[in-house]
Amino acid sequence: MTIKDIAREAGYAVGTVSRVLNNNPNVSPQARQRILEVIQKHKFQPNTNARRLKQQQSQGIAMIVKGTHNMLFALVLEKLQAQCSAAGYSSMVYYIDEADNEVERARQICREHKPRGVVFLGSNRENFTPQLTELGVPCLLMTNTAASQPIENLSSVSVDDVSAAARMIDHLWAQGHRQIELIGGFLESSQPSAARLSGCLSAFSRLGISYDAATRYTQARYTLEGGYKAMEQLLAARPNLTAVFAFSDIMAIGAIRALQDHGLRVPQDVSVCGFDGLELGEYLIPRLTTIRQPAEKMAERGVALLIQCIEEDAPAVHELVPYQLVEGESVLRF
Amino acid sequence: MTIKDIAREAGYAVGTVSRVLNNNPNVSPQARQRILEVIQKHKFQPNTNARRLKQQQSQGIAMIVKGTHNMLFALVLEKLQAQCSAAGYSSMVYYIDEADNEVERARQICREHKPRGVVFLGSNRENFTPQLTELGVPCLLMTNTAASQPIENLSSVSVDDVSAAARMIDHLWAQGHRQIELIGGFLESSQPSAARLSGCLSAFSRLGISYDAATRYTQARYTLEGGYKAMEQLLAARPNLTAVFAFSDIMAIGAIRALQDHGLRVPQDVSVCGFDGLELGEYLIPRLTTIRQPAEKMAERGVALLIQCIEEDAPAVHELVPYQLVEGESVLRF
């Protein structure tokens, strides 16, 4: 069943059928009605490949997600898709391996699917070079600011990682903690980790806490196991610590388990806090103290920005959305 | 940059370039080498839409995943993709809403992308009717058996839910539990829930435990909140319970939190066990006792079966893979 069959049955030319399919106004009401009837009768749907081959442009937004395991991404992604579809855009999700180059993949996707825009969830800062403009479509980086190394066609929506991390340090300080340790991602590749560390450092210096990042900041993968192992390293190196700030909730969960396995209770012996504000944290025992990233709000702003870039050729914007400190039960007040 | 440009530059006709691109043996070594050079020089990649329009068939496998939040699916999906790519197939992931009809979506995907096979992660049993054969490609249902209502082109790989659930009941019994309650999914739509319940019932009757499913089996969504609320219902209705078997780890986590909020400790006051065997369970406090579904093994078998159906037109198979009871710390021995 092709457009040709529909045309024959309706008694019109294929061009007219195509116009109906594309909501082109230059069709008489009778023709439109008749053709729509035939289309409905056969539940005809035009061949997307042929359509794209001609149009060289789809109506969709490509979303490239690094890793299938990131619960924050899963949440943001869901909201992004809802926002896109509310705005009349379809969305296509491409999961890639953590080790893959997301920009390389975007290039391939743009060639094949001709999306109107590309959203990145998860990024390796090294991959984002000015060559991104070659994609020829507006791009959006989510949960991660691109303001520090601006690229013409790359917008971003994130919380202010620097300020959020500092806020958490202030909170720990206010609860009486003085021996605070940090667990985060690898600084070369993870822009948010670098930003959060810098927020912590500025809070430390403001509060008069001395902290030598080179020897104390503990790098790990953003996984349960990563958090677990980093915590073990810290316990060996810093047995007097009273609080640990992990730069993700998942790492925090790993850290808590490690503490428990070493006979330390949370928060009675050591306090732990995370970052992201996953729903899961509210179900843990103890409930996790964390920084909540507002998934819904971020998705809403992200899609709005991207569509402005697509439809009105607006310049790239780097927007910050407010985070929220969620007090759980995992931080002890001295 | 199209095949035409390559042909001109290499001094051959487009047909020859196409043959090189498709590894057609009817090309002289010189021609192949020369054309490959030009292709590499320009990093040329053929237009997928044009290719598919002609071929009417891609080399990919479509994976339709219900919901972005299922951690078991995320894990299985990752393994499936690795297996596919090892077998020379590309894979394309389509996330759909829990409420959407996955078979309807598969129909659309088949029309547009012409995959060689379709994998379903998550399914509403009502949607799987014999009409599935209309898709015209082999299908595979993962983590969920389709043996009970066989469809010609639908294979499945899963653990034996009936036996696994019975095994868990036996375990609880062996630990001294006599007041066992169940939390699971909705029976009309969730085939695994129905199977697990039936396994529990047969174990109950074998052990001489009386259990009226109609009044005691507590249905919930497969979410943290679902498990939490179901647990609260059970506490109200069955205050003497000593153990709860939740049909997913996520539900179990919700249930544990609910118990805690009602002043009951796990496992000292109430024992809880789950199903799925997520990595997360090993990091919880207490570690979760659960049934592990072997994600890697399932993915390996699933892809192998599907490829046999694709390449050798093999009939659909329903395969069971072994589960494993993982003893954590969430079940008390009396």
Added chain:
DNA sequence: CTGAAAGCGCTTACAG
């Protein structure tokens, strides 16, 4: 408003 026709970038019989 409508039709006839060109063309999107590829693949693949067909002929040589």
Added chain:
DNA sequence: CTGAAAGCGCTTACAG
């Protein structure tokens, strides 16, 4: 082994 040509199913100037 290679080239010339038809055709996949659609869209869109162009002419009327």
